[in-house]
Structure formats: structure tokens, C-alpha cells
Amino acid sequence: MSTTTPTITPPVPSKRRIPKLSINFRQYGILAALAVIVILFQIMTNGRLLLPGNVNNLIQQNAYVLILAIGMVIVIIAGHIDLSVGSVVAMVGAVSAISMNSWGFPWWAAVILALVVGAVVGAWQGFWVAYVGIPAFIVTLAGMLIFRGLTLVLLTGGTISGLPAEFTAIGAGWLPSWLGEVAGRDVLTLVLGILTVVVLLAQGLRSRATLRKLDLPREPMVSFWIKNGIAAVAILAFTWLLSDYSGTPIILIILAVLILLYTFLLNRSVFGRHVYAMGGNLFAAVMSGVKTKRVNFLIFVNMGILAGLAGVVSTARAGGAVASAGQNYELDAIAAVFIGGAAVQGGVGTVVGAVIGGLVMGVLNMGLSILSVDAAWQMAIKGFVLLLAVAFDIFNKRRAGGR
Amino acid sequence: MSIQDSVIDDVEQHDVILRMNDIVKDFSGVKALDGVSITVRRGEVHAICGENGAGKSTLMKVLSGVYPAGSFGGSIEFEGHEVAFRTINDSEHEGIVIIHQELALSPYLSIAENIFLGNELSSRGVIDWNKTNREAALLLARVGLDENPATKILELGVGKQQLVEIAKALSKRVKLLILDEPTAALNDEDSAHLLSLIDHLRMQGITCIIISHKLKEIKRIADTVTVIRDGKTIETIPMDGPDATEARIIRAMVGRDLNSLFPPRDSNIGEEVLRVEDWTVYHPVDTSRLVVDGASFTVRAGEIVGFAGLMGAGRTELAMSIFGRSYGTNISGRIYKNGVEIQNRTVDEAIHNGFAYATEDRKKYGLNLIGDIQVNVSAAALGKLAKAGVVDSHREYKVADSYREKMNIKAPSVASITGKLSGGNQQKVVLSKWIFAGPDVLILDEPTRGIDVGAKYEIYGIINELAAQGKAVVVISSELPELLGLADRIYAISEGKLTGEVSRENASQETLMHYMTAGKD
Known part of the structure; x- marks a missing residue:
């Protein structure tokens, strides 16, 4: 004990160093899993999985899960759950179909009505969760029954079909071929694909430049190019395939807008940051001045609106409203969110992860269908995949946790 | 090294129950333990001291089999033979029981059920309840807990729960009992009881290892102290020796002398900033119970005002109810800031009025433990970093990083997860959060609880600097020396009432204790 100094020396400021951003394996893990599943089925189906028609259907068939998963991931990050979205999809579908067929609403008014009904449903559930304090599990379980019941009441006359073509196009239509075709391929789709890649790279380089200017940590150049290179190739291949079928599905545009919008909302907005803060530690959020009731309310209103949109999309795709629509949609959405790396305890999750999780489920469905695996087995396999994905995540966390 | 040699000589003459030799444990390259050796004699109380992050808990996890044999280097000898535990069950089988800081009892089960949980007294799978309750009653008598074995755990206070844990350990025929910070959550009375129980167990021949900051x-209790620093054994001090002083232990813990536990400070006190009048709060559930009873006090700019009170006196409740009514019902009274009456109806409103409150329990109420430093620092003032609801994350990083440097938060970057920081560094993150919010009134509830000596000194320095910047600072603390070292003025609170106000010059532990216990019996 020879090192005795009279008093504590003031802390010496550590040498300034810019830490490198570590790669988020959680996110890339699920992306890799998607790639593996795609390649696996591509081989097993002798290349039929990635036929242009199937790629197109993958988007149009799973649009509803992806839309619901975007809302659900916010609900789950905040530490809640929403079991009612399937019933809400059915009810909204019924209301919008009735508004067009019986009340003579134009298609766009029916869409607005659907979103409003969704918002009202969300406000109703948000009220009970946020201001009365009933756990979301109970409120939305009740909602699941209530809205399914109301759907049955609305559709006593049976199925409503014969919806306007503009409406069904939302779920089952394509952008018109404004730029014509070259060798049987839709030029607009190809142009959109190239544009996306250009914007992606420009945006990435611009934000790197900003980070450099501000002397902030940024990922290594190599990993930036590898990542964006793979993304660019995937986007171009994807649009190449779509252009060979019927062009760009309208729903793909809607999805792209939603993904961008909600990624921005969760990462950059005060609202999104409050959602993460509440999921991470509700008490700490309260004591930091977060208006938790209002945030909870808004989370459910938002979920309602997206469920309304999913209702429009799935009704449009089916070409009519049925009382049994939307069955198990809530479970698909919840599974997508958890496969996409969200934590059961809340506080963790991303929009992109949830969407990739939804695509994993979609590719599984499609691959198994092409292989004409029995529907019963498909269900069981999906169950195993969900369990495996979450188990993998927990295993990863444990290994990283160490102490 | 002469002291250590003499201890070893001494040990040869006694019966050694535990010898851990040259234990090395690393976590992906970071050495948590770097050759720790410790020798414990049978029937002694052996204290292990060290700053947070020194490796005490890791060492105990190695000993109890949480980290299985083979995942660390070195050897463990227990009762004269070498042991290799693979699970906690293995170590319990040998008679080593560890009681963690966070108690592991099931709140809805009875005392008896908890004591024999996992070890049920049964024949052919059917529990013998009579025997269970009878045995439990005997064990409770041994630990001096006068409760019905059928009482549910949730009806007991933390102090009594701790005794149940010890009774549970006794039921397993414990030979070596390890207590990790056993009095951290206890009030003085319960602490005293626990210490005398440990005395009692020593007389019954049970060896104890106690990890403590206090x-x-x-x-008071230990026969021998081993000090660990940076994963190494620094020295072993027999407490009956002449130089077994607190100063000596502190020096070993921090590796340097602390001439003063408190950094020097010149008070520069200005105008009155906060005045609270006739503040009255009722219990949120038991709404007829007064928790704060007509409290009136003032705090001036640049002043540090202490609040002294025993546990349950209403200190935290007073602070939380002022901070946006986050505690209590039927709150009445007036708050004036700079002479103007204001309302703090919600936490958000309180923050806008220039209040900040760093909570007593920073893990539960203060931090998003799965979030990184950056997210936590900005949590209370995201609005300052946002335009039209959009957060400027680049500025957020800059702000957080500047606090990391200014506050000397020991973490590689602001992307470090706060849950993995030590207590002192976590507290610095909490303080950064509130300083960034730019308050005029800062209420700090137990700012140094569970924090090691070195980090405490730094936090005192931060508190002093805040006062020097002209902020009105309120410090609530159970440690009277801390209040005496920091505060310009101290209020004593007892059973919800402010029972006394003393200036720094007139304050002593005795006068404060007198006021703090006023009104009792």
C-alpha cells in the first residue's frame, strides 16, 4: 500500500475517442433468417418460390399482416398487446362494404370511413387501457368478442360483394403502366426500383457525411457498403421480378410509405422515444415527466387506424366483406413482431424487424403451399418457427449478457 | 506483507472452513477476478469489503456455484477438501447458503411454505403441514422472529423477510452463510437486530461471510475483513488488531487516503427560491392516514438543505408529492417559487416549473435499464432536443457525451446500456438527466445509497457544484454524517411532521437524532 496520495485527484478527462457503432445482430439475424428461408424454399420448390407471380402474391397476400405488425410492434414495445385487431379488420371491412353497397359512398369516402371507424375503436380501447387502467390483454380480449359480434350483426345479410373496382385495386391492383413496357416488362416498376436504390444510397451517404461533420460515431465504411450493396441488389432483383408480372402492386407503395413513416416516428419523434421509455421502465418514464396516459391512448388510436387500413386492404383483396374475415390476424401480427426481435417484456422492437418477421411468416406460408404441405402441418410448422425465433433471441441475449 | 503473514500463521492454529485460492474469472476478456484468495476460519464473521465493481459479488457467485466449476480459474477448498460446484444445489448440499441483496421469497406463500420451498417436508409426495409449521416455528424462534408461520410474506416488512431468509438457510443445515449487503434496505432498528442475530449464529458455530459497504x-460485527479492489485481494485485516480502523479499510478499498470524505465548499446563499407551506398528504390507499402533516420549509438559491428522518418518516413521500403529486392523495398546501405561488399537478408540470427529483430507488424509478446512456440522459427533457416533435439525435448524442465526460461516467460510450453500469455510474446518469433538464430546484433522495466511497466523493462534488451554480438543492438522506458534511441547513422529519430545523454550525448527530425521534413514545 505505497500509493497513498493526500486527497482524491480530480478526474482526468479520458482521451476522446469516437466509438464505433456495433452491428445490431438482433436485426441482421432475422434478416439472415429470412434469406435462408427464401433460399431453402427456392431450392425445395425447384425455383417456383420466386416466380414473378409468387413474389407479387407474397406482397398482396401478406399486406394485412405487415400493416398490423407495424401497429402491433408499437403496442408491444410499450408493454401491451392487442388481441382485437382481427375482429376490427372484419368489422371495418363490413362497414366499408355496406357504406359503398347500401349507402352509395364513393370508394374514397369508404376508405376514410374505415380509417375513422378504426380510430374510434382504438380510442375506445385506449380509453379503457390508458385512463381506466385495465390491462390491454383484457380490454382487447373483450374487444375481440365485441367487434366480432358487431360484425356478425352488420353482416346478417351474408357476404357483401360487388365492390367498386377502384376499391378492390387497393388490395389487388397495380400501378398503371404509365411508362409502357419493354420486352414484356413494366418500365415504371423498374424505374421505381432504380430510384429507390439511388435514394437509399444518397440518403445513407448524406447521413454519413453529417455524422462525420459533427464528429459522431458511424459504422465502418466496409460494412456500410456491404449492407447497402446487398440491399440494392435485393431491391433491384425484387422489382425485376415484379416488372415481369403485372407491375407495382398499389399496396407495395402504401407499405413503403408506412414503413418509412413509422420508422421515423419510432426513432426520431418524441412520441416514439416515449414509447420506448415506457416499455423500458414505466415508473422511470412517469418520474421523467412522460405523459404516459396520453401516450398509451395514442398507441391504441394508432393501432385502431392501422387495423382499419388492414380492414380496407384485406376486404379489397378478397373483393367483399365476410363475417369470418380477419380470423387469427392478431396472432399473425403478434407472431411477426416477436419473430422480428421484439421483447416480451417491452422496450425493444423495430418496425423493420416486425415487417421482416411478417415476411418470414409469409414466405413460409407460400413455400409450404407450393410444396402442397397440408394446412394443418403448415400451422404447426409456423408455431415451431415462432418458438424457435424467440428461443434463439433469448439464447443470444443470455450469451451476450455474461454477468 | 507482514500482516498477511501473521494472519496466515494465525490461521494455521485455527480450523479453516473455506479457502479460495487464486480465483480468476473473466467475462469475454474483461477480468472481473484476477487472483483473489481468501481464507475463512470456522465460526468467524468474515467481512468482504470493496468498492462497487471490485468483484465481491462475482466472488460469491463463484463460491456458490452460480458460475460452475471450470468457468473460472483457481481452486476452492471447503471443509478440508477441494470442491467443484456445478450448480447452487451442489453448494447448498455442502452447507453453503447465500442470501442475496434482492430477497428471493414468494410473496403470496406463507413463512413456513417459503422456508421449506424446494425442500418440502413430505412423505410420499404429500406435505406434512403440521410438521412443516412446527419446524418453521422452531426456526423462527432461532432467528428471533415472533410471527405465525402461516403469515404470508407480503405482510412482513423487509427486515422480517430477511430473517425468514436466514431461517430458510438454517433449515438447510447451513455451515457457511453468505449475506450480500444484508442491511442495505433495512432501517437502523432492523439492522441492529440483524447484527445481533449474526452474533448469535456465530455463537452457534455458524460461519458467516458478510458483504457490506457500511x-x-x-x-461492530466482523472478526476479519478482506478488502478486494479491481478483482484482487488487497489485504486481510484482523479486526481485533490495533490498526483495524475505518480509515485503514477505506484506504485499502480506494487505494488512497481520503483526508476528507467531503469536498470543500464555500456556501454562497442567495434569495429564497422555494417555499412550501402547510403541506399535507394522505396515504394513497389508506386514505385516512396522514403521511405528511403540515410541513413548511424554504430553500434558497445556492443552498443545500438536508432532510433527516428515519425510514417511514415521510421524507420521500414529502418530496414525491411536491414533485407533481407522484405520491399520495388529498394533497393540500402551497408551493411558492421565487415568491410566486405555483401548481405542480403533474410531473410534467413540475419539470416545467423547474423542479427535478432524483428518486431513492434509481433502478425502479430512475432509469430505463435496457436503454443506453444517451436515451436516459435525454429522458426528462426530450423537448429541449426536439423541433416539431422530432428529436435531433445528433445533438442528443453530443449532449449525452458531454455529460459522460463532465460527470466522469465510466463507460466506453453513451451507447452503453445503463443496466450494466455500477451503482455510482448509474447515479451519475440520473444526475445528468436532471441537470440537463435545467432545474432551479433539485431534490435528491438518497443520492449515494449503495454507492462506493470513491464515487460518493464525486457525487458530493457534483452536488456542491450545483449549489455553486445558484440552484436550490434538497438532499434527503438516512446517513446523518452525509447531511452534516453537505448541508447548510437540516430539517428533521418524524412521523410526517417537520420537528426541527438546525443550521450546519449547530447540527450534530445527537441533536438531529433527538428531533428525528421526537413524537415517538
Whole structure:
């Protein structure tokens, strides 16, 4: 004990160093899993999985899960759950179909009505969760029954079909071929694909430049190019395939807008940051001045609106409203969110992860269908995949946790 | 090294129950333990001291089999033979029981059920309840807990729960009992009871290892102290020796002398900033119970005002109810800031009025433990970093990083997860959060609880600097020396009432204790 100094020396400021951003394996893990599943089925189906028609259907068939998963991931990050979205999809579908067929609403008014009904449903559930304090599990379980019941009441006359073509196009239509075709391929789709890649790279380089200017940590150049290179190739291949079928599905545009919008909302907005803060530690959020009731309310209103949109999309795709629509949609959405790396305890999750999780489920469905695996087995396999994905995540966390 | 040699000589003459030799444990390259050796004699109380992050808990996890044999280097000898535990069950089988800081009892089960949980007294799978309750009653008598074995755990206070844990350990025929910070959550009375129980167990021949920050307790109870620093054994001090002083232990813990526990400070006190009048709060559930009873006090700019009170006196409740009514019902009274009456109806409103409150329990109420430093620092003032609801994350990083440097938060970057920081560094993150919010009134509830000596000194320095910037600072603390070292003025609170106000010059532990216990019996 020879090192005795009279008093504590003031802390010496550590040498300034810019830490490198570590790669988020959680996110890339699920992306890799998607790639593996795609390649696996591509081989097993002798290349039929990635036929242009199937790629197109993958988007149009799973649009509803992806839309619901975007809302659900916010609900789950905040530490809640929403079991009612399937019933809400059915009810909204019924209301919008009735508004067009019986009340003579134009298609766009029916869409607005659907979103409003969704918002009202969300406000109703948000009220009970946020201001009365009933756990979301109970409120939305009740909602699941209530809205399914109301759907049955609305559709006593049976199925409503014969919806306007503009409406069904939302779920089952394509952008018109404004730029014509070259060798049987839709030029607009190809142009959109190239544009996306250009914007992606420009945006990435611009934000790197900003980070450099501000002397902030940024990922290594190599990993930036590898990542964006793979993304660019995937986007171009994807649009190449779509252009060979019927062009760009309208729903793909809607999805792209939603993904961008909600990624921005969760990462950059005060609202999104409050959602993460509440999921991470509700008490700490309260004591930091977060208006938790209002945030909870808004989370459910938002979920309602997206469920309304999913209702429009799935009704449009089916070409009519049925009382049994939307069955198990809530479970698909919840599974997508958890496969996409969200934590059961809340506080963790991303929009992109949830969407990739939804695509994993979609590719599984499609691959198994092409292989004409029995529907019963498909269900069981999906169950195993969900369990495996979450188990993998927990295993990863444990290994990283160490102490 | 002469002291250590003499201890070893001494040990040869006694019966050694545990010898851990040259234990090395690393976590992906980071050495948590770097050759720790410790020798414990049968029937002694052996204290292990060290700053947070020194490796005490890791060492105990190695000993109890949480980290299985083979995942660390070195050897463990227990009762004269070498042991290799693979699970906690293995170590319990040998008679080593560890009681963690966070108690592991099931709140809805009875005392008896908890004591025999996992070890049920049964024949052919059917539990013998009579025997269970009878045996439990005997064990409760041994630990001096006068409760019905059928009482549910949730009806007991933390102090009594701790006794149940010890009773549970006794039921497993414990030979070596390890207590990790056993008095951290206890009030003085319960702590005293626990210490005398440990005395009692020593007489019954049970060896105890006690991990503690509280040097007074160690002086009172321990036969031997081993100090660990940076994963190494620094020295082993027999407490009956002449130089077994607190100063000596502190020096070993921090590796340097602390001439003063408190950094020097010149008070520069200005105008009155906060005035609270006739503040009255009722219990949120038991709404007829007064928790704060007509409290009136003032705090001036640049002043540090202490609040002294025993546990349950209403200190935290007073602070939380002022901070946006986050505690209590039927709150009445007036708050004036700079002479103007204001309302703090919600936490958000309180923050806008220039209040900040760093909570007593930083893990539960203060931090998003799965979030990184950056997210936590900005949590209370995201609005300052946002335009039209959009957060400027680049500025957020800059702000957080500047606090990391200014506050000397020991973490590689602001992307470090706060849950993995030590207590002192976590507290610095909490303080950064509130300083960034730019308050005029800062209420700090137990700012140094569970924090090691070195980090405490730094936090005192931060508090002093805040006062020097002209902020009105309120410090609530159970440690009277801390209040005496920091505060310009101290209020004593007892059973919800402010029972006394003393200036720094007139304050002593005795006068404060007198006021703090006023009104009792």
C-alpha cells in the first residue's frame, strides 16, 4: 500500500475517442433468417418460390399482416398487446362494404370511413387501457368478442360483394403502366426500383457525411457498403421480378410509405422515444415527466387506424366483406413482431424487424403451399418457427449478457 | 506483507472452513477476478469489503456455484477438501447458503411454505403441514422472529423477510452463510437486530461471510475483513488488531487516503427560491392516514438543505408529492417559487416549473435499464432536443457525451446500456438527466445509497457544484454524517411532521437524532 496520495485527484478527462457503432445482430439475424428461408424454399420448390407471380402474391397476400405488425410492434414495445385487431379488420371491412353497397359512398369516402371507424375503436380501447387502467390483454380480449359480434350483426345479410373496382385495386391492383413496357416488362416498376436504390444510397451517404461533420460515431465504411450493396441488389432483383408480372402492386407503395413513416416516428419523434421509455421502465418514464396516459391512448388510436387500413386492404383483396374475415390476424401480427426481435417484456422492437418477421411468416406460408404441405402441418410448422425465433433471441441475449 | 503473514500463521492454529485460492474469472476478456484468495476460519464473521465493481459479488457467485466449476480459474477448498460446484444445489448440499441483496421469497406463500420451498417436508409426495409449521416455528424462534408461520410474506416488512431468509438457510443445515449487503434496505432498528442475530449464529458455530459497504457495521460485527479492489485481494485485516480502523479499510478499498470524505465548499446563499407551506398528504390507499402533516420549509438559491428522518418518516413521500403529486392523495398546501405561488399537478408540470427529483430507488424509478446512456440522459427533457416533435439525435448524442465526460461516467460510450453500469455510474446518469433538464430546484433522495466511497466523493462534488451554480438543492438522506458534511441547513422529519430545523454550525448527530425521534413514545 505505497500509493497513498493526500486527497482524491480530480478526474482526468479520458482521451476522446469516437466509438464505433456495433452491428445490431438482433436485426441482421432475422434478416439472415429470412434469406435462408427464401433460399431453402427456392431450392425445395425447384425455383417456383420466386416466380414473378409468387413474389407479387407474397406482397398482396401478406399486406394485412405487415400493416398490423407495424401497429402491433408499437403496442408491444410499450408493454401491451392487442388481441382485437382481427375482429376490427372484419368489422371495418363490413362497414366499408355496406357504406359503398347500401349507402352509395364513393370508394374514397369508404376508405376514410374505415380509417375513422378504426380510430374510434382504438380510442375506445385506449380509453379503457390508458385512463381506466385495465390491462390491454383484457380490454382487447373483450374487444375481440365485441367487434366480432358487431360484425356478425352488420353482416346478417351474408357476404357483401360487388365492390367498386377502384376499391378492390387497393388490395389487388397495380400501378398503371404509365411508362409502357419493354420486352414484356413494366418500365415504371423498374424505374421505381432504380430510384429507390439511388435514394437509399444518397440518403445513407448524406447521413454519413453529417455524422462525420459533427464528429459522431458511424459504422465502418466496409460494412456500410456491404449492407447497402446487398440491399440494392435485393431491391433491384425484387422489382425485376415484379416488372415481369403485372407491375407495382398499389399496396407495395402504401407499405413503403408506412414503413418509412413509422420508422421515423419510432426513432426520431418524441412520441416514439416515449414509447420506448415506457416499455423500458414505466415508473422511470412517469418520474421523467412522460405523459404516459396520453401516450398509451395514442398507441391504441394508432393501432385502431392501422387495423382499419388492414380492414380496407384485406376486404379489397378478397373483393367483399365476410363475417369470418380477419380470423387469427392478431396472432399473425403478434407472431411477426416477436419473430422480428421484439421483447416480451417491452422496450425493444423495430418496425423493420416486425415487417421482416411478417415476411418470414409469409414466405413460409407460400413455400409450404407450393410444396402442397397440408394446412394443418403448415400451422404447426409456423408455431415451431415462432418458438424457435424467440428461443434463439433469448439464447443470444443470455450469451451476450455474461454477468 | 507482514500482516498477511501473521494472519496466515494465525490461521494455521485455527480450523479453516473455506479457502479460495487464486480465483480468476473473466467475462469475454474483461477480468472481473484476477487472483483473489481468501481464507475463512470456522465460526468467524468474515467481512468482504470493496468498492462497487471490485468483484465481491462475482466472488460469491463463484463460491456458490452460480458460475460452475471450470468457468473460472483457481481452486476452492471447503471443509478440508477441494470442491467443484456445478450448480447452487451442489453448494447448498455442502452447507453453503447465500442470501442475496434482492430477497428471493414468494410473496403470496406463507413463512413456513417459503422456508421449506424446494425442500418440502413430505412423505410420499404429500406435505406434512403440521410438521412443516412446527419446524418453521422452531426456526423462527432461532432467528428471533415472533410471527405465525402461516403469515404470508407480503405482510412482513423487509427486515422480517430477511430473517425468514436466514431461517430458510438454517433449515438447510447451513455451515457457511453468505449475506450480500444484508442491511442495505433495512432501517437502523432492523439492522441492529440483524447484527445481533449474526452474533448469535456465530455463537452457534455458524460461519458467516458478510458483504457490506457500511464500515460501522463491519467494525461492530466482523472478526476479519478482506478488502478486494479491481478483482484482487488487497489485504486481510484482523479486526481485533490495533490498526483495524475505518480509515485503514477505506484506504485499502480506494487505494488512497481520503483526508476528507467531503469536498470543500464555500456556501454562497442567495434569495429564497422555494417555499412550501402547510403541506399535507394522505396515504394513497389508506386514505385516512396522514403521511405528511403540515410541513413548511424554504430553500434558497445556492443552498443545500438536508432532510433527516428515519425510514417511514415521510421524507420521500414529502418530496414525491411536491414533485407533481407522484405520491399520495388529498394533497393540500402551497408551493411558492421565487415568491410566486405555483401548481405542480403533474410531473410534467413540475419539470416545467423547474423542479427535478432524483428518486431513492434509481433502478425502479430512475432509469430505463435496457436503454443506453444517451436515451436516459435525454429522458426528462426530450423537448429541449426536439423541433416539431422530432428529436435531433445528433445533438442528443453530443449532449449525452458531454455529460459522460463532465460527470466522469465510466463507460466506453453513451451507447452503453445503463443496466450494466455500477451503482455510482448509474447515479451519475440520473444526475445528468436532471441537470440537463435545467432545474432551479433539485431534490435528491438518497443520492449515494449503495454507492462506493470513491464515487460518493464525486457525487458530493457534483452536488456542491450545483449549489455553486445558484440552484436550490434538497438532499434527503438516512446517513446523518452525509447531511452534516453537505448541508447548510437540516430539517428533521418524524412521523410526517417537520420537528426541527438546525443550521450546519449547530447540527450534530445527537441533536438531529433527538428531533428525528421526537413524537415517538
